[in-house]
Amino acid sequence: DAEITQSPRHKITETGRQVTLACHQTWNHNNMFWYRQDLGHGLRLIHYSYGVQDTNKGEVSDGYSVSRSNTEDLPLTLESAASSQTSVYFCASSLDLAKNIQYFGAGTRLSVL
Amino acid sequence: EDQVTQSPEALRLQEGESSSLNCSYTVSGLRGLFWYRQDPGKGPEFLFTLYSAGEEKEKERLKATLTKKESFLHITAPKPEDSATYLCAANQAGTALIFGKGTTLSVSS
Numbered sequence: 001d002a003e004i005t006q007s008p009r010h011k012i013t014e015t016g017r018q019v020t021l022a023c024h025q026t027w028n029h030n031n032m033f034w035y036r037q038d039l040g041h042g043l044r045l046i047h048y049s050y051g052v053q054d055t056n057k058g059e060v061s062d063g064y065s066v067s068r069s070n071t072e073d074l075p076l077t078l079e080s081a082a083s084s085q086t087s088v089y090f091c092a093s094s095l096d097l098a099k100n101i102q103y104f105g106a107g108t109r110l111s112v113l
Numbered sequence: 114e115d116q117v118t119q120s121p122e123a124l125r126l127q128e129g130e131s132s133s134l135n136c137s138y139t140v141s142g143l144r145g146l147f148w149y150r151q152d153p154g155k156g157p158e159f160l161f162t163l164y165s166a167g168e169e170k171e172k173e174r175l176k177a178t179l180t181k182k183e184s185f186l187h188i189t190a191p192k193p194e195d196s197a198t199y200l201c202a203a204n205q206a207g208t209a210l211i212f213g214k215g216t217t218l219s220v221s222s
Contacts, residue, residue: 033209033210035212040214041214042200042212042213042214042215043157043200043202043210043212044212045209045210048208048209058209059209090156090157092156097208098144099145099162100144100145100204100208100210101147101159101162102147102159102210103159104149104156104157104158105156106154106155106156107154107155107156
């Protein structure tokens with residue numbers, strides 16, 4: 001079955017370190033999204049991509065970057081991790097923007113100490 | 114400002130006690146209103162999309178409805194396995210989804 005997988009599921013890192021979270025989908029969806037979920041804020045968009053070589057900033061993009069070299073993967077990089085980036089991160093993908101039904105991965109819980 | 118507001122934040126029901134969750138939105142260029150279910154430690158799971166006022170969709174004990182300003186998720190005769198956080202999201206002009214903060218539903222037997 002097609003799916004979307006995130007790795008690692010849990011990560012502990014130190015402030016200042018570079019961290020990359022992986023997202024891989026096998027649906028051949030063009031659109032991919034990264035969100036963070038925090039208590040009291042709900043899901044907030046970090047970055048998104050509409051296809052290979054396309055990336056766009058979302059609502060809370062400062063301190064994060066993404067790159068899209070193929071259809072299946074959209075890795076999220078924290079350039080220099082900060083304690084404020086402790087959160088649960090979700091990746092999602094959608095087939096088309098007209099309906100934009102997004103399917104989510106299981107999430108990565110990141111702790112920055 | 115575009116936003117989605119869900120109420121109540123938390124809801125406790127007895128098994129079989131029907132109720133409704135509310136999602137109000139102020140979003141320009143709305144292209145669809147989504148409902149997701151999220152279980153602890155998991156990603157959101159897609160339930161419904163509604164595209165126009167008056168539209169209704171059903172799945173088992175859940176029914177979603179849409180007006181020009183609100184959407185409701187009606188839960189009929191809930192069971193303990195319906196316990197989860199329910200998220201509402203608005204699709205703005207086919208780009209990002211704007212999520213509400215969710216309603217956490219607890220159903221006790």
